[in-house]
Each structure stands twice: as C-alpha cells, then as structure tokens.
Amino acid sequence: MEDFDQLVSSLTPREENSAIKSYQNTVAVACPACEEPFDDMVVCKEPPTSLNLSRTLDLCVDVHDEQAVIFTHQK
Numbered sequence: 001m002e003d004f005d006q007l008v009s010s011l012t013p014r015e016e017n018s019a020i021k022s023y024q025n026t027v028a029v030a031c032p033a034c035e036e037p038f039d040d041m042v043v044c045k046e047p048p049t050s051l052n053l054s055r056t057l058d059l060c061v062d063v064h065d066e067q068a069v070i071f072t073h074q075k
C-alpha cells in the first residue's frame with residue numbers, strides 16, 4: 001500500500017493489543033480499496049487474527065508490510 005504512513009497520520013488511534021491495532025477515521029479519509037470513506041482501520045499485527053465484530057460491516061482489505069489491514073464500512 002502506498003502512503004500508509006500518511007494514512008495513519010490522518011487517523012485517530014483507538015485500541016492496541018498484541019494482535020491488532022485499530023484507528024478511527026474521524027476525518028472521512030477515502031478507503032484505498034473502494035474509495036468510499038471508511039469508519040475504522042484495523043492492522044492485524046499477528047496473523048491469524050480473529051476480529052470480534054459486534055456489527056455487520058462491509059470490509060475492505062489491503063496489505064502493508066505483510067500485515068493485513070482491514071477497513072470497515074458501516075451500513
């Protein structure tokens with residue numbers, strides 16, 4: 001993914017544990033995959049990782065430094 005560092009610097013860090021790091025998109029940055037603004041970005045630091053999602057979401061996936069990066073879109 002290009003411009004990953006720039007993307008991260010635009011987002012608000014929310015949660016980090018040994019498996020994931022999540023960021024909230026408070027400024028409506030466009031998703032690199034579908035170009036719609038996404039809600040949250042989750043970096044999977046340690047695959048395989050389970051995401052315990054409490055809602056039904058549309059997801060887009062990218063890869064950065066061999067880590068899966070997930071973009072969530074709330075319906």
Ligand SMILES: [Zn+2]
Nearest residue numbers: 031033034060
């Ligand atoms: Zn997307």
